[in-house]
Amino acid sequence: MPSERRHKAQRGAALGLKVATWAGVLFLHVPLALIVLYAFSSEDKSYVFPPPGLTADWFGVAWEREDVWDAMRLSFKVALSSTAIAIVLGTLAAGALARTQFFGREAINLLLILPIALPGVITGIALRSAYHSMEIPFSFLTIVIGHATFCVVVVYNNAVARLRRISPALIEVSMDLGADAYQTFRYVLLPQLGSALLAGGLLAFALSFDEVIVTTFTAGQQTTLPIWMLQELIRPRQRPVTNVVAVVMIGLTFIPIVLAYWLTRADEDSQHH
Secondary structure: OHHHHHHHHHHHHHHHHHHHHHHHHHHHHHHHHHHHHHHOEOOOOOOOOOOOOEOOHHHHHHHHOHHHHHHHHHHHHHHHHHHHHHHHHHHHHHHHHOOOOOOOHHHHHHHHHHHHHOOHHHHHHHHHHHHHHOOOOOOHHHHHHHHHHHHHHHHHHHHHHHHHHOOHHHHHHHHHOOOOHHHHHHHHHHHHHHHHHHHHHHHHHHHHHOOOHHHHHHOOOOOOHHHHHHHHHHOOOOHHHHHHHHHHHHHHHHHHHHHHHHHHHHHHHHHHO
16 A cells, blocks of 8 residues: 555656646747747737737848848857857866866856856946946947857856866877877867867857847947847837747757757767767
8 A cells, every 4th residue: 555655646746747847848938939920910019819810921021121130140240259259268268177176276167157157137237347447349349258258158068078078098198199289189189079069159159149138238339139129129110020030039049059959969879879
């Protein structure tokens, strides 16, 4: 009898966990499904459920909006630039901190991770204050620096985890065979780090592309795609166009996240085998 009650309790707990999991999935994804639905709504002034009619005309309207293209081009440039900076700095930081021990190592590690752990408002205010105190005018560069502060964290975490799994014997053998530091990095470390850096870069790009809070404090008169969407929600003109742009952003950020997940899983499976 006690074992039967225990089995029933385990089955009940498993069922409750499944229900809670699916409830969380629905809570996260139903709003996304509604955004996609309203992108095809024929009503342009209010949200009525269900929509009175469906049309794909708003995709053509969004295609013709030059302000949308300007904002998207800026977001792409910022995301690519901040990702490139993050890959370089994140890799160098990981190489310095992965295995070495020195005074202040943990403090530096904490400072590297802190920007992504802090609320975006805090990071944005700190950056804006720093720009103001150094009399740096707001521009494309100030947005890129702001995004790079948290993009570095993603690349650093991926790179440091991979470096800790690489056997030190590989580096020692390379040096014993006459390779210099550059050759060892180019032919030994970089092939081992490649997929980790690519996954980190893809995640960094996705984070930068749809970042709005830090951008608000560092953009000045620049308008990235998330800032454009925020302005359209405050002063709506054609609401379905905003939903169309949101659908495009969902797709553009979903693809690198899935690729990064696939790369990470593929590396884990290869490690196990």
